[in-house]
Amino acid sequence: MTCNTMGEDGRVDGKGRLVLAGAPIGRVDDASARLREALAVADVVAAEDTRRLRRLAADLGVTLGGRVVSYYDANEAVRAEELLGSLRDGETVLVITDAGMPGVSDPGYRLTRLAVDAGIEVTALPGPSAVTTALAISGLPSDRFCFEGFPPRKTGERSRRLAGLAAERRTMVFFEAPHRLGACLTAMAEAFGPERRAAVCRELTKTYEEVRRGTLAELAEWAAGDVRGEITLVIAGHDPGEVTADIGDLVAEVARMQEAGVPRKQAIVDVARAAGVARRTLYDAVHGAGGVRPA
Numbered sequence: 001m002t003c004n005t006m007g008e009d010g011r012v013d014g015k016g017r018l019v020l021a022g023a024p025i026g027r028v029d030d031a032s033a034r035l036r037e038a039l040a041v042a043d044v045v046a047a048e049d050t051r052r053l054r055r056l057a058a059d060l061g062v063t064l065g066g067r068v069v070s071y072y073d074a075n076e077a078v079r080a081e082e083l084l085g086s087l088r089d090g091e092t093v094l095v096i097t098d099a100g101m102p103g104v105s106d107p108g109y110r111l112t113r114l115a116v117d118a119g120i121e122v123t124a125l126p127g128p129s130a131v132t133t134a135l136a137i138s139g140l141p142s143d144r145f146c147f148e149g150f151p152p153r154k155t156g157e158r159s160r161r162l163a164g165l166a167a168e169r170r171t172m173v174f175f176e177a178p179h180r181l182g183a184c185l186t187a188m189a190e191a192f193g194p195e196r197r198a199a200v201c202r203e204l205t206k207t208y209e210e211v212r213r214g215t216l217a218e219l220a221e222w223a224a225g226d227v228r229g230e231i232t233l234v235i236a237g238h239d240p241g242e243v244t245a246d247i248g249d250l251v252a253e254v255a256r257m258q259e260a261g262v263p264r265k266q267a268i269v270d271v272a273r274a275a276g277v278a279r280r281t282l283y284d285a286v287h288g289a290g291g292v293r294p295a
Contacts (some may be wrong), residue, residue: 016043016087018095018115020108022127025099025230026205028059034125036062043091046071046083048098048107071095071107080111087120099230100129105149105175130204130232131173138171138199138234139213145171151184158184162191163280167238174233178202181227185220188235190279192216193272197236203229247285250275254286 019038024030039045039057043066047053050070057064071079083093095102095111101124102108115122135142148165151174152158165172176184181200188198194217202210208229212219216235250271257267268286272279 015118015120016089016091016093018083018087018093018111018120018122020102020112020122020124021094021096022101022125022129023056023096023099024205025128025130025133026203026209028056030128030205031056031060032125032127035127036060038094038125039096040065041092042066042094044069044083044086044093046079046093046095046111048072048096052098053096066092066094071111073107076107076110080114083111084114084118084120087115088118100131101127104129104131104147128205130175130201130230133204134199134201134232134234135171135173137201137211140171140197140199140234140236142171144169144237145173147173150175150177151187153180155183155187158187159191159280162187163278166191166278166281169237169239171237172235174235176231176233178227178229178231181231182220182223184233185216185223188233189216189220192235192238192278199234201232201234202227204232247277247282250277250282251285254282 019042021035021038022032023035039060039062045053045064045066045068047068048071050068053068054064069079069083071083083095086093093111095108097106097108100106103112112122131147135145146168152161174184185198185200188196194215196216198214198216198219200212200219200223202208202212206229210229212222214222253271254264254267257271258264262270264286268282269279272282275282
């Protein structure tokens with residue numbers, strides 16, 4: 001347990017202060033008055049992209065009074081130690097990423113952890129977040145949710161990660177690159193079932209904002225075309241009531257189809273789709289039962 005004492009200058013025990021600043025995810029006029037003030041007075045501004053920071057400051061009519069340093073994935077480990085030194089020297093360090101909140105699939109966590117461990121005050125300037133914005137407008141349950149970041153890029157790793165989430169009951173939020181969207185949605189349809197409800201949120205708060213809602217199968221078909229922009233995916237959680245058949249019955253159905261001459265792989269695909277269960281779940285059950293019979 002830690003307890004910090006605030007001084008008259010607002011700092012903790014004479015040490016510096018770490019400020020995590022939320023940046024607009026699209027419209028610059030979503031920036032808060034507090035963000036404008038903080039950018040002007042911070043001793044150090046650590047930015048994911050210094051060029052975008054300067055453009056944001058210019059759009060906001062703010063003159064950056066402190067030092068500007070880069071703070072992105074590739075240099076985060078080294079830079080975090082340097083910024084910790086600035087905090088220990090009593091400086092105010094403001095961390096800002098290209099959009100949204102630092103630490104949410106963006107640099108910020110490592111420095112925050114170091115500052116907390118050093119007993120340095122950490123505060124935040126709340127701002128827009130693609131995670132909560134997409135969740136709010138998705139039309140899917142928002143009382144309980146989890147954020148899963150970017151799915152793995154490699155096909156096998158992605159399939160394993162999604163298979164592990166097939167029984168997750170909370171609404172899930174993901175980020176994805178537009179050129180991988182179609183493959184990702186197809187993999188999700190295989191892991192979660194083609195009828196699972198979902199929403200693709202594109203270019204949130206920007207001029208060409210678009211939200212597509214439907215089943216994973218429908219969205220995967222749509223995403224086979226040319227999709228551009230920043231993407232946030234919202235996927236409904238698993239509803240146990242969706243599965244009406246016992247998994248043992250499904251394994252038996254696969255066995256019957258194989259006996260009728262259907263290849264095992266195709267039998268698993270067909271039975272899983274008809275039952276609305278994840279293909280991986282049925283695949284594991286079939287092989288756990290001894291593989292039914294060689295394909």
